[in-house]
Each structure stands twice: as structure tokens, then as C-alpha cells.
Amino acid sequence: MNISDVQELADLLKALGEVNRLSLVCRLCECSTPQNAMCLCECCSVDASGVSRHLKMLAQEGVVSVEKRGRERSYSLNRAYVADRLRVLADKIEMKEEI
Amino acid sequence: MNISDVQELADLLKALGEVNRLSLVCRLCECSTPQNAMCLCECCSVDASGVSRHLKMLAQEGVVSVEKRGRERSYSLNRAYVADRLRVLADKIEMKEEI
DNA sequence: TTAATATTTGCATATTTGCGCAAATATAGT
DNA sequence: ACTATATTTGCGCAAATATGCAAATATTAA
Numbered sequence: 224m225n226i227s228d229v230q231e232l233a234d235l236l237k238a239l240g241e242v243n244r245l246s247l248v249c250r251l252c253e254c255s256t257p258q259n260a261m262c263l264c265e266c267c268s269v270d271a272s273g274v275s276r277h278l279k280m281l282a283q284e285g286v287v288s289v290e291k292r293g294r295e296r297s298y299s300l301n302r303a304y305v306a307d308r309l310r311v312l313a314d315k316i317e318m319k320e321e322i
Numbered sequence: 323m324n325i326s327d328v329q330e331l332a333d334l335l336k337a338l339g340e341v342n343r344l345s346l347v348c349r350l351c352e353c354s355t356p357q358n359a360m361c362l363c364e365c366c367s368v369d370a371s372g373v374s375r376h377l378k379m380l381a382q383e384g385v386v387s388v389e390k391r392g393r394e395r396s397y398s399l400n401r402a403y404v405a406d407r408l409r410v411l412a413d414k415i416e417m418k419e420e421i
Numbered sequence: 422t423t424a425a426t427a428t429t430t431g432c433a434t435a436t437t438t439g440c441g442c443a444a445a446t447a448t449a450g451t
Numbered sequence: 452a453c454t455a456t457a458t459t460t461g462c463g464c465a466a467a468t469a470t471g472c473a474a475a476t477a478t479t480a481a
Contacts, residue, residue: 224348230341237339239411241439242332249323252414261457273440275459294448294457306412312338313405313412315351340469360427372470374429393427393478 224315235308238284243267244277248286248300257290257297323414334407337383342366343376347385347399356389356396 224232239245250266251258264274278298281287286305290297323331338344349365350357363373377397380386385404389396 226345229344229348233339233341233344235339236335236344240332240334240336240339242329243439245328245332245335246325249328249414252417259457269439270441271458272442272460275457276439279459296458300415302416306416309408309412309415313408315348316399316408317401317405318351342469358427368469369471370428371430371472374427375469378429395428 232308232312235284235286235305238280238286239305241277243269243273244281247274247277247281248305251287251298251300254299257299259292259295259297261295263298331407331411334383334385334404337379337385338404340376342368342372343380346373346376346380347404350386350397350399353398356398358391358394358396360394362397 239248246267247263250263260271260274260278263278264271267274267277269277278287278289278296282289282298285301287298288301290299338347345366346362349362359370359373359377362377363370366373366376368376377386377388377395381388381397384400386397387400389398
């Protein structure tokens with residue numbers, strides 16, 4: 224794993240490693256359909272602007288996808304991508320891959 | 323997953339989500355024997371005091387274990403614990419567990 | 422004891438981060 | 452056009468974080 228890979232993975236983990244952002248992710252976990260930001264506000268203790276910023280960061284890191292729907296934005300979790308990155312690290316940590 | 327679980331997991335991810343700390347973890351990944359801090363200094367761009375602080379934080383989060391060995395401290399990765407926490411999240415994200 | 426090595430800690434500093442508020446923007450409905 | 456709703460952005464602030472340096476501490480070896 225080279226430096227830029229490590230940096231990239233660190234950025235993803237940092238995005239997930241804030242309690243309100245992780246709450247948003249957990250909330251999206253449990254939703255089978257995309258959710259708008261107003262609805263997501265309820266699950267964490269920040270106002271709409273804060274949620275907007277957190278979701279923007281999660282989108283930049285590929286954690287969520289956004290779809291414009293009229294005046295709303297619908298957010299959904301990139302389940303496969305995030306789960307895969309976490310498992311790649313878990314496997315590396317357990318030496319289940321080549322050095 | 324309740325709030326304190328989310329907080330705890332966020333703390334772990336935050337500990338891993340800093341590039342120098344993740345470099346330390348990756349370095350420890352590749353070591354079959356415990357390593358001292360001086361040796362670990364080489365893999366990241368901070369001085370000994372910075373490495374000391376990063377390792378302390380990783381130890382507090384349960385990522386690494388420390389063993390005193392004379393004037394050195396030997397660090398080793400808690401592979402099973404960290405990999406398990408990452409997989410629990412990955413499974414949740416892919417809905418491979420109960421809501 | 423003295424010197425050397427490994428690590429931690431205090432301090433100062435620079436940077437980043439998370440936050441709320443208010444204003445701006447975008448879009449929908451009337 | 453006007454109003455309401457959803458979201459973003461600029462701003463300022465306070466707290467957290469990362470860092471290096473120098474001093475302190477711990478332990479080993481001579």
C-alpha cells in the first residue's frame with residue numbers, strides 16, 4: 224500500500240470518524256430508499272447547514288451518492304464501495320492478503 | 323446501534339483516519355513481531371514525540387497493545403479487534419445484520 | 422555514578438474542524 | 452410575480468488537533 228493509497232483510505236476513515244457523520248451513515252444504512260437532507264437532520268444534533276456540509280463531505284469521499292429531485296437532494300449510501308474499503312483494510316490487518 | 327456505540331465506533335475510525343497514524347498501523351500490519359517506537363518513526367513524517375502521541379492514541383482506542391521492554395515499548399497491532407470492528411460496520415452497511 | 426538511549430510531556434503555535442446564524446440560491450406551487 | 456420549502460454558502464468563533472522543540476523521565480550499559 225503506497226502513500227497516496229494510505230492518504231485516500233485515511234480520508235475515507237476520517238469522513239466516517241465523526242459522530243454526526245457516522246450517525247447519518249447509520250441512518251442511511253437503514254433506509255431502502257434515498258433520503259433527503261431535511262429527513263436526515265433528525266438523526267443528528269446539527270442544524271440543516273451542518274447536515275448539508277457533512278453530507279457534502281461524505282459525497283466527496285464517495286460514501287454517499289446524491290440525486291437532484293426538484294428542490295430536494297436525495298442521498299443514498301454507496302454500500303458496496305464503503306463496505307469493500309472497510310473489508311480491504313480488515314483483510315490487510317488480518318494479513319489475509321499479500322504484503 | 324445506539325448513540326454511545328456510534329460514538330465509540332467513530333472514535334476508532336477517527337483514530338485510524340489520520341494519515342500518519344494509519345501509516346503506523348499499516349507498518350505494524352506487516353510486522354510479525356512487536357516493534358518499538360523508534361523503529362516505527364521511519365514510516366511516518368513526524369518526530370519521535372509525535373509518534374509517541376499517535377501510538378498513545380492508538381493504544382487508547384485499542385488499536386495497538388503496548389508492552390514495556392526495558393527502556394523500549396513494543397507495540398503490536400490488535401488485529402482481531404480492529405478487523406472485527408471494521409467488518410461489523412461493513413456488514414451493517416451492506417445490511418448483513420438485523421436493524 | 423555517569424553517559425547513552427528510548428520515550429513522554431509541557432509548551433507554543435499553526436491549522437483544521439464543527440458549529441450556528443443569517444443571507445443567498447434553487448426550485449416548486451399558487 | 453410572490454411565497455414557501457430545501458439546501459448551500461459566507462462568516463466568525465471556539466474547540467480540537469497535529470506538530471516540533473526542549474526538557475523531563477526511565478532504564479540500560481559502562
